Amino acid sequence: MAPSIVRQLSNICQLLCCSFFSLFPRLLVTFLTTWGFYSLVGISVTAYSCVPRFLFIATAGIFYVLSTVAYFQTVRVGGGSPIDLPGFHIRASDPIDAQLPPNVDLNVTAKENGKMRFCNKCQCWKPDRTHHCSTCHRCILRMDHHCPWFATCIGYRNHKFFLLFLIYVTGLCFVCFLASSYAVYDCLYRPKSFIIVPLNWVALFIVSAVMGLAVGVFASYSVYLSLCNKTVLENLETIRYKTSLPTEAFRYREAPSSKSLGNIFDLGWRENLRQVMGERYWQWPLPLTFRERGGSASSRDGTSFPINREIYEMAQNLASTENELLQQQYNYRHNQRMQMRGESPQPGSQYRNNNSSFQGPTQYQRSPDQSSDDFYDDDLGYYNNPKQVESIPLTRGL
Numbered sequence: 001m002a003p004s005i006v007r008q009l010s011n012i013c014q015l016l017c018c019s020f021f022s023l024f025p026r027l028l029v030t031f032l033t034t035w036g037f038y039s040l041v042g043i044s045v046t047a048y049s050c051v052p053r054f055l056f057i058a059t060a061g062i063f064y065v066l067s068t069v070a071y072f073q074t075v076r077v078g079g080g081s082p083i084d085l086p087g088f089h090i091r092a093s094d095p096i097d098a099q100l101p102p103n104v105d106l107n108v109t110a111k112e113n114g115k116m117r118f119c120n121k122c123q124c125w126k127p128d129r130t131h132h133c134s135t136c137h138r139c140i141l142r143m144d145h146h147c148p149w150f151a152t153c154i155g156y157r158n159h160k161f162f163l164l165f166l167i168y169v170t171g172l173c174f175v176c177f178l179a180s181s182y183a184v185y186d187c188l189y190r191p192k193s194f195i196i197v198p199l200n201w202v203a204l205f206i207v208s209a210v211m212g213l214a215v216g217v218f219a220s221y222s223v224y225l226s227l228c229n230k231t232v233l234e235n236l237e238t239i240r241y242k243t244s245l246p247t248e249a250f251r252y253r254e255a256p257s258s259k260s261l262g263n264i265f266d267l268g269w270r271e272n273l274r275q276v277m278g279e280r281y282w283q284w285p286l287p288l289t290f291r292e293r294g295g296s297a298s299s300r301d302g303t304s305f306p307i308n309r310e311i312y313e314m315a316q317n318l319a320s321t322e323n324e325l326l327q328q329q330y331n332y333r334h335n336q337r338m339q340m341r342g343e344s345p346q347p348g349s350q351y352r353n354n355n356s357s358f359q360g361p362t363q364y365q366r367s368p369d370q371s372s373d374d375f376y377d378d379d380l381g382y383y384n385n386p387k388q389v390e391s392i393p394l395t396r397g398l
């Protein structure tokens with residue numbers, strides 16, 4: 001068989017597998033919610049009188065419709081990727097000028113050299129809170145996690161719909177559990193005309209209890225993270241804010257990070273929820289996209305986020321302390337060497353680092369003529385002749 005035919009067959013198989021793995025969970029979730037609502041209607045009509053019947057069907061109907069819309073909105077909208085934004089995706093044919101990182105309001109999780117992070121797999125710039133998904137094979141803005149039940153990533157654009165789906169499905173499960181548990185109990189323990197409990201009722205009782213518990217716990221966890229303005233990934237790992245010194249050179253234990261300073265994106269629960277759910281309260285329960293988000297362009301497209309000024313100032317103070325410590329260490333060693341040579345220390349020759357502010361995080365780089373041995377002090381574990389090369393504004397990636 002010709003190699004081209006084998007390659008084509010392999011591609012078709014891969015495509016079919018991908019389609020199956022993305023279609024199956026979507027069909028399963030749709031089937032479960034539809035079956036749950038259908039069974040509840042059956043139970044309500046058979047086992048309940050007029051008023052509770054209406055209440056059960058109306059409440060479950062609202063939860064069913066809203067959860068279904070939220071589910072398909074989550075899948076349709078997707079998490080959002082910087083690849084789709086102008087200026088973030090780099091092509092080999094682009095001129096050098098176009099390959100610079102784009103302007104964003106703020107970039108607090110840049111690399112240690114101050115540049116915006118870059119994804120080599122997608123060939124795109126990675127703004128704050130963006131991560132590469134190995135399942136979707138693309139970078140996702142404000143990535144929360146990859147959810148196999150949706151066969152897509154949860155990110156900046158569909159996080160609201162994801163949260164709403166979890167909340168509404170928990171509500172649907174609760175109503176189904178309430179209706180089925182009482183109906184099953186009524187069948188078993190009260191002598192009536194019918195003795196056999198319908199299998200559908202028992203199945204609904206078990207499935208709604210298990211699913212309600214599992215989804216409810218995850219919904220509570222997701223709401224809690226949203227109140228703290230954290231994603232699942234950010235809750236699992238420490239975010240390093242742009243450090244003022246290379247960590248391998250200066251082992252300062254309190255380097256600015258979410259572990260030592262707290263979450264720099266936390267603006268209080270009300271503002272945190274507003275960032276996910278929408279500007280106005282009446283928009284929060286609706287699984288619809290509203291295009292009136294305030295702020296600048298980069299804060300609207302998920303490439304930058306407002307920060308907590310208190311934590312920002314703490315990071316500034318920490319960077320300033322680091323710089324002072326480094327200056328004192330340099331001065332001490334410089335004086336020691338002068339004394340060993342029998343020379344008197346010259347105040348003018350002392351190392352000065354005037355930029356001790358976090359606004360322009362001090363960047364220390366090895367100059368081309370320096371060997372690694374005379375730059376790094378193995379005994380003390382820090383650079384013995386730090387050279388301030390450039391001060392990179394925090395507001396720019398480069």
Ligand SMILES: [Zn+2]
Binds near residue numbers: 119122132137138
């Ligand atoms: Zn990527």
Ligand SMILES: [Zn+2]
Binds near residue numbers: 136152153
């Ligand atoms: Zn993904």
